Amino acid sequence: MSALQKVLGALSDHGSTIKPNRGQYLAQCPAHDDHNPSLSAAQGDKGVLLHCFAGCQTDAILDALGLTPADLSDDAPDRKEKTTPKPKEVVAIYDYQRAVRTLSYQVVRYEPKDFRQRRPDGHGGWIWNLKGLSTEDRELPFMLPELAEIRKEQPDRPLAIAEGEQDCLALWKQGISSTCNAMGAGKWKDGHSKAVIKLGFTDIVIIADRDDPGKAHALAVRDSLLKNGYRGDLQTVIATCDDGCKDPADLIAHHGEEWTDQLGELVAGGVTTVTNCDTWPLTRENSPEKCHTTVTLLPEVSHLLPRLGILGEFSNALAAATQVDLEFALASALATVGLPVGLSVNVEVRSDWIEPAILQCLLIAPPSERKSPVLGVCMDPIYEAEREAREQRKAQIASAKAIEAELELEKANARKSGGYRDACERLENHTIPNEFRAILGKATAEALEVLAARQGERLARIAVVSDEGGAVFGDLGRYQNSTNWELLLAGYDGRRYSSERLSRASVLVDELRIPLFVMLQPSAWDEVKGDAAASGRGVLSRLSPIRPRSLVGERFGFGAPISKVLMARWAQRLTELFAQAYASDESIRLTLSPEAFGVWARFKDEVETELGDGTFERWPLRCW
Known part of the structure; x- marks a missing residue:
């Protein structure tokens, strides 16, 4: 031969x-x-x-x-x-059927492990390729007829998306509706997403295998669902346990109902933590070795987008345009919206509990993460609104100075014609507005105090925004060689602030509000965390640090630009919020509905439990 x-x-x-x-x-x-x-x-x-x-x-x-x-x-x-190749034994045949239960093609699984696809030739035989099938037929989700039937019988039933047919069948046997695409990781197409969305599922959990291709596949499924219009609940978890299992089929084989019962709770109710270390095999990566108790949520927040309106739409487009992780984009957009809100809004939690809605947000990222472009796109509408307000204030100042000149002349003439006392009183009561300044980038303690003093004793509102947060905290946290975090503390709590300095005028403000949106490098964040006074005074527990996943090395080509229509809507909303913030010298008070209070109360109790039993040891939340 x-x-x-x-x-x-x-x-x-x-x-x-x-x-x-x-x-x-x-x-x-x-x-x-x-x-x-x-x-x-x-x-x-x-x-x-x-x-x-x-x-x-x-x-x-x-x-x-x-x-x-x-x-x-x-x-x-x-x-x-x-x-001679080892004889391959057919161990499974998976049908990919249309919704009307007609066969489109099959995936044949062999042992040793191999997969081939075949389609009917119309004469009782097989053609070992998918040529001639439509794109819709090639991109059918596994178990499509069963999924359609389940949706009719149980409309609220959630869906799990796994990586392979073996995983899906194992999940179905445990009572969990599941689907996948053919030929494993990396093969999920938009057609699969469209078919799932067409069925009407509104609660989906994507289960990733515990390897890099599995995680990448899960994120690709998530992105495809969102791109094609999915607007329901969406979570991504990693299938893993401490004894080496790496996919749902393995976990079910080794842990049976222990695993699927708790996975069922996750799929049905969004469970993200449990307290039984012995029976919970879905673990948070990098969690303490002594206690693997948490579901690993991949670095994503996509399931929030449908509930966030313009904020979610803009964040999704921003992530695509700047090629940053969705969490980075959403956190930046939220911090931007938090500036005008933090300048003016209080929340009435209860009749005896008023909480200022002030967010002091830190985005922690190393160089080359596109911090400046992201901040610029988010903040441009607010910068423009501030510029317009400054121009209006300049006109008001010019007008007030002209009136002052007239009053000075009136006072001079009154010496001869009478009415001098009244002229002096009018001049004394006349005020000239201060220059308008809402946003500081170089936020030294002195600059903040001066700006606060100019705004008056009743209410001072100053937003701090910077893409070089290390300089901000270096200037703000130090004053005359001693720590001085009092400004941030008072500015977060929206409370009274006073300062007595020998070198300049005293400062007294009844209500000081300082929302923050700063980006800083990890080394700068480490310095902030290492400041004993910051930790001891409670500064760290008030900051909201976010360290998004890096996409450096994955940003090939160019991102899709944000549409002009969406950018205009974003700008309009921010401009409206900014105008509302300065429409009055009084803070705006919002009340919680009973439903909102219930959500907040449950979250508070969950956090309190985690803080108390030691199962949640990530630093900022424990401090908070």
Whole structure:
């Protein structure tokens, strides 16, 4: 048997379709999911020449066929017994059916592990490729008819999306509706998302295998669902446990109902933490080794977007445009909205409890994370609103100064004509407004105090915004070689602030409000955390630090620009909030509805439990 015959025989046994073509043979490559034959096999001077036009290495092709490099040589001895591929045994056949239960194609699973796809030829046989099928047919979710039936019978039933058919079937046996795409990780298409969305599921949990391809696949499924209009609840978890299981099928086989009962609670109710360390195999990565108790939520907040209106829409578009993680974009947008809100809004938690809605947000990211572009896109409408307010104030100042000049002249004339006392009183009561300044970038303690004093004793409102937060905290946290965090503390609590300095005028403000939106590098954050006075005074527990996932190394090409319509809506909303913040010298008071109070109260109790039993040891929340 020649080397070429041996290779062609192995390809045929593998299920590849082989066609002669001008002195060579074209076949489906066994090393990748090949719908269009991309493998060339030709006779060379001393043996077989293999080339995959999709880029597969020769070693990978030989491995898939059970051959060795020696089998490509015409001079190799006959090693039939050693080179013949191990017989592949069919261990499972998975039907991919249309919603009306007609078969589109099948995935055949072999042992040793391998997968091939085939479709009916219309004569009782099979064609081992998906050529001729429509895109819709090739992108059918697994178990589609069963999913449609479940939706009719139980409209509120949630859906789990796993990586493979074996996982799905294991989940179905445990009473959890599940689906996947064919051929494993990386193959989820927009058609799958559209089919799931069309069925009407509003509560989806994506279960990622515990490996990098599995996590990447889960995030791709999430992004595809959102891109195609999914607006329900969405969570992403990692299937893992301390004994090495890495996918739902493994976990069910080893842990049975212990795992699926709690997964069912997660799917049904959004459970994110439990307290039983022995039976909870879904774990937070990097959690303390002594207690794996939390579901691993991948770095994503996408399930929040449908509930956030313009904030969610803008965040999604911002992430795409700047090529940053969605959490980065959403946190930045939230911090931006938090500025005008923090300048003016109080929340009445109860009749005897008023809480200022002041957010002091820190985004922690190293260089090259596009902090400045993100901040610029978010903040441009507020900067523009502040510029317009400054121009209006300048006109008011000019008018007030003109009136003052007239009153000075009136006072001078009154010396001769009478009415001097009244003229002096009018001049004394006349005030000239201070320059308008709502946002500081270089936030030294002195600058904040001066600006607060200019705004009067009743209410002082100053937003601090910077893409170089290290400088902000270096200036704000130090004053005359001693720690001085009192400004941040008072500015977060919206309370009275007073300062007596020998070198300048005293400052007294009944209500000081300082919302923050600053970005800083990890080293600067470490310095802030290391300040004993900041920790001891409670500064750290008031800050909201967020460290998003980095996409450096993944940002190829260019992001899609934010649409002009969406940008205009974002700008309009921020302008409205900014105008409301300065519409009155009094704070705006909002009350919690009973439903909102219930949500807040449950969250408070959950956090309190975690703080008390030691199962939640991430630093800022414990401090908070």
